[in-house]
Amino acid sequence: MAPVSKAEDAQNEVKKGEEDKKGEEKKGEKKKGEEKKVEEKKAEVKKGEEKKGKEEKGEEKKVEEKKAEEKKGEEKKVEEKKGEKKKGEKKKGEGKKGEVKKGEEEKGEEEKGEVKKGEEKKVEEKKGEKKKGEKKKGEGKKVEEKKAEEKKGEEEKGEVKKGEEEKGEVKKGEKKKGEKKKGEEKKGEEKKVEEKNAEVKKGEEKKVEEKKGEKKKGEEKKGNTTELKGLESLAPLVRSVEETPDAIHAEVQGTIPHWINGSLLRNGPAKFEFGDTSFNHWFDGMAMLHKFKMEKGQVTYTSRFLRSEAYKKNSERDRIMVSEFGTVAMPDPCQNIFQRFFSRFEMIKPTDNANVNFMKYKGDYYVSTETNLIHKVNPENLETLQQVDWSTFVAVNGATAHPHYDPDGTCFNMGNSYEGKGTTYNIIRVPPGKSNDYDTLQGASILCSIAPSNKSHPSYYHSFAMSENYVVFIEQPIKIDLVKIVTCKLRGKAFSDAVYWDPKQDTILHLIDKKTGEASPVKYYAKAFSNFHQINAFEESGFLILDLCCADDGKALDIYTLQNLRKSGEALDKLYNNMSKVFPRRFVLPLQVSDDTPIDKNLNTRPSSKATCVKKSKTRVFCQSEDLHGDDLYQYGGLEFPHINYKRYNTRPYRYFYGCGFKHLFGDSLLKMDLNDRTLKVWYQKGLFPSEPVFVPSPNAVEEDDGVILSVVLCPSQDKATFLLVLNAKTFEELGRANVPVNMPYGFHGVFNASVQ
Numbered sequence: 106m107a108p109v110s111k112a113e114d115a116q117n118e119v120k121k122g123e124e125d126k127k128g129e130e131k132k133g134e135k136k137k138g139e140e141k142k143v144e145e146k147k148a149e150v151k152k153g154e155e156k157k158g159k160e161e162k163g164e165e166k167k168v169e170e171k172k173a174e175e176k177k178g179e180e181k182k183v184e185e186k187k188g189e190k191k192k193g194e195k196k197k198g199e200g201k202k203g204e205v206k207k208g209e210e211e212k213g214e215e216e217k218g219e220v221k222k223g224e225e226k227k228v229e230e231k232k233g234e235k236k237k238g239e240k241k242k243g244e245g246k247k248v249e250e251k252k253a254e255e256k257k258g259e260e261e262k263g264e265v266k267k268g269e270e271e272k273g274e275v276k277k278g279e280k281k282k283g284e285k286k287k288g289e290e291k292k293g294e295e296k297k298v299e300e301k302n303a304e305v306k307k308g309e310e311k312k313v314e315e316k317k318g319e320k321k322k323g324e325e326k327k328g329n330t331t332e333l334k335g336l337e338s339l340a341p342l343v344r345s346v347e348e349t350p351d352a353i354h355a356e357v358q359g360t361i362p363h364w365i366n367g368s369l370l371r372n373g374p375a376k377f378e379f380g381d382t383s384f385n386h387w388f389d390g391m392a393m394l395h396k397f398k399m400e401k402g403q404v405t406y407t408s409r410f411l412r413s414e415a416y417k418k419n420s421e422r423d424r425i426m427v428s429e430f431g432t433v434a435m436p437d438p439c440q441n442i443f444q445r446f447f448s449r450f451e452m453i454k455p456t457d458n459a460n461v462n463f464m465k466y467k468g469d470y471y472v473s474t475e476t477n478l479i480h481k482v483n484p485e486n487l488e489t490l491q492q493v494d495w496s497t498f499v500a501v502n503g504a505t506a507h508p509h510y511d512p513d514g515t516c517f518n519m520g521n522s523y524e525g526k527g528t529t530y531n532i533i534r535v536p537p538g539k540s541n542d543y544d545t546l547q548g549a550s551i552l553c554s555i556a557p558s559n560k561s562h563p564s565y566y567h568s569f570a571m572s573e574n575y576v577v578f579i580e581q582p583i584k585i586d587l588v589k590i591v592t593c594k595l596r597g598k599a600f601s602d603a604v605y606w607d608p609k610q611d612t613i614l615h616l617i618d619k620k621t622g623e624a625s626p627v628k629y630y631a632k633a634f635s636n637f638h639q640i641n642a643f644e645e646s647g648f649l650i651l652d653l654c655c656a657d658d659g660k661a662l663d664i665y666t667l668q669n670l671r672k673s674g675e676a677l678d679k680l681y682n683n684m685s686k687v688f689p690r691r692f693v694l695p696l697q698v699s700d701d702t703p704i705d706k707n708l709n710t711r712p713s714s715k716a717t718c719v720k721k722s723k724t725r726v727f728c729q730s731e732d733l734h735g736d737d738l739y740q741y742g743g744l745e746f747p748h749i750n751y752k753r754y755n756t757r758p759y760r761y762f763y764g765c766g767f768k769h770l771f772g773d774s775l776l777k778m779d780l781n782d783r784t785l786k787v788w789y790q791k792g793l794f795p796s797e798p799v800f801v802p803s804p805n806a807v808e809e810d811d812g813v814i815l816s817v818v819l820c821p822s823q824d825k826a827t828f829l830l831v832l833n834a835k836t837f838e839e840l841g842r843a844n845v846p847v848n849m850p851y852g853f854h855g856v857f858n859a860s861v862q
Contacts, residue, residue, distance in 0.1 A: 359841030373852020386431025741766030
């Protein structure tokens with residue numbers, strides 16, 4: 106648009122002057138003569154203005170000169186030039202490369218001259234600059250143009266002052282820093298806008314990241330919580346102890362409710378060496394069974410080593426004779442050279458060191474690890490009664506230590522088979538009734554067999570989930586290399602060497618109908634995660650709700666070596682801070698998926714749920730979980746060893762679950778999660794390490810959390826400072842504790858065995 110007034114002409118001249126200024130900045134970087142100009146301008150600053158401080162560029166000093174020299178009506182113009190100063194600082198060396206015209210350079214000098222007292226002197230100085238090295242055509246002409254433009258600039262100052270509308274336009278142009286003004290702005294202005302937009306975006310991204318950091322209280326990658334320093338050594342919690350077969354009376358502090366009539370049974374490793382041979386992994390220690398008997402407010406404690414074949418063989422030879430998860434037994438030195446040689450080509454025999462959990466089959470108590478060998482035990486005196494082999498009844502090479510039970514006593518478990526049809530995952534069903542006193546697992550059957558996605562690399566699993574009508578198997582990317590299993594002894598490596606984490610693989614959820622034994626043709630996929638313990642599963646409104654404790658990697662098995670657990674100082678801090686933490690998550694699985702179900706649409710219609718489930722093909726649904734916790738759980742290191750009011754709420758909608766907080770390698774707090782509002786109740790005392798919480802309902806309980814929580818608490822910094830803790834499950838307040846003068850290693854799982862009235 107053509108100029109319509111002198112004021113607008115003045116405005117255009119101001120803009121041109123600003124562009125000239127940029128041109129001079131670039132000339133200053135490109136030409137030696139311009140460096141001298143900068144020096145001369147610095148000299149002018151010293152003559153006419155006070156210094157406000159050390160500036161990065163000579164251009165900043167120019168702005169200061171303008172401020173000192175300006176008249177009353179030039180204040181807004183100074184603001185404009187300040188804006189140009191900032192733009193110039195951000196765009197060091199970014200010029201228009203040929204777009205700046207020679208005449209525009211002199212106009213920039215004129216605008217500077219408008220602000221300065223000695224304008225004629227400046228012209229002379231520029232003439233000097235020309236003589237010193239600027240070899241350009243028309244330099245004399247430039248000087249004349251400068252003089253003419255200076256006079257115009259003086260007249261235009263008055264016009265700018267009078268023209269309020271023109272001033273407003275200039276201000277808008279400066280504020281927007283890059284908006285197009287009637288097509289008169291240059292490419293450089295557009296670049297500035299882009300730069301500022303990029304800076305704004307960066308700032309916004311930083312704010313988002315900061316908010317995320319605040320929300321998760323310093324949570325790091327892989328779900329890690331805030332980095333910790335000065336962690337207490339756990340070495341005393343993984344040392345060998347002696348058994349206590351004779352009952353010890355505990356010293357009770359507070360009150361143990363008189364209605365609690367029964368025993369807390371616990372299982373875990375408690376002997377980590379034989380002679381001069383030592384185990385490598387926490388999972389390898391010899392099983393010790395513990396019993397805290399509660400009766401009329403009093404507590405007694407007993408413990409016994411499980412008399413497994415592994416324990417007996419190791420004890421007889423005072424060396425490790427049976428291989429465990431993380432330790433391979435070397436050939437017996439008493440064998441001759443040929444026996445030792447050929448023994449390396451044998452398969453490692455499974456251990457019967459059942460150190461993981463207590464469980465019930467047909468009313469009898471058994472202890473189990475994850476092999477096919479379990480032991481029936483007497484829950485009253487903890488004596489070992491009988492070794493039982495799963496493979497005698499069903500074609501499996503092992504079974505989990507976490508079975509599930511229907512209300513009628515029917516038991517479900519899972520075990521792998523590596524023979525016959527090839528590798529399969531098997532759902533096992535054990536009937537509730539006994540045919541005679543010698544009955545163990547008679548009547549057990551395979552409900553369903555599932556082929557692994559890779560038969561030579563099946564998944565490792567520690568547990569599974571169960572709803573009212575379905576068994577849910579989680580095929581996770583913790584894999585077992587069967588070739589390495591077969592060659593363990595030959596290579597001198599333990600079973601743990603064959604287990605690895607493959608984050609490139611999805612996690613697959615398989616549903617098996619408990620009544621028909623048929624696996625659902627629809628498979629539910631999720632991003633790679635690892636899971637050791639499920640919380641609960643139930644069906645509601647056409648969905649199966651699956652609650653699990655999940656980590657974003659599967660390296661926990663590598664973490665819990667005895668060497669790691671006995672670290673201290675910075676090495677222990679680093680180990681903990683680098684490990685992935687476990688958090689409770691919920692998956693929502695649609696049960697009615699058919700050919701008519703839309704693809705690429707979230708099928709989760711539950712209004713209160715943030716989980717998603719999207720059909721990707723006829724037999725594939727991809728699921729994303731939602732968190733089953735609030736931000737406060739991060740400060741407790743996540744949650745593991747989950748427990749619920751199992752008898753009344755397993756396979757049903759529920760509100761509460763309990764677990765250990767893990768602000769250390771072992772649980773160091775007890776947590777109660779309310780699923781209604783994702784809030785926590787916490788029991789924590791520094792330096793104390795509680796075990797898995799076990800819920801015991803009170804007599805005639807009506808509400809879900811009407812009962813107590815039982816947990817065995819250890820103190821590594823004190824000798825013989827073990828106690829049984831009793832919390833009010835509703836309020837999570839301590840009711841009492843029963844102190845026992847013994848040392849106990851940190852164990853795995855347990856159950857409450859109610860006494861017969």
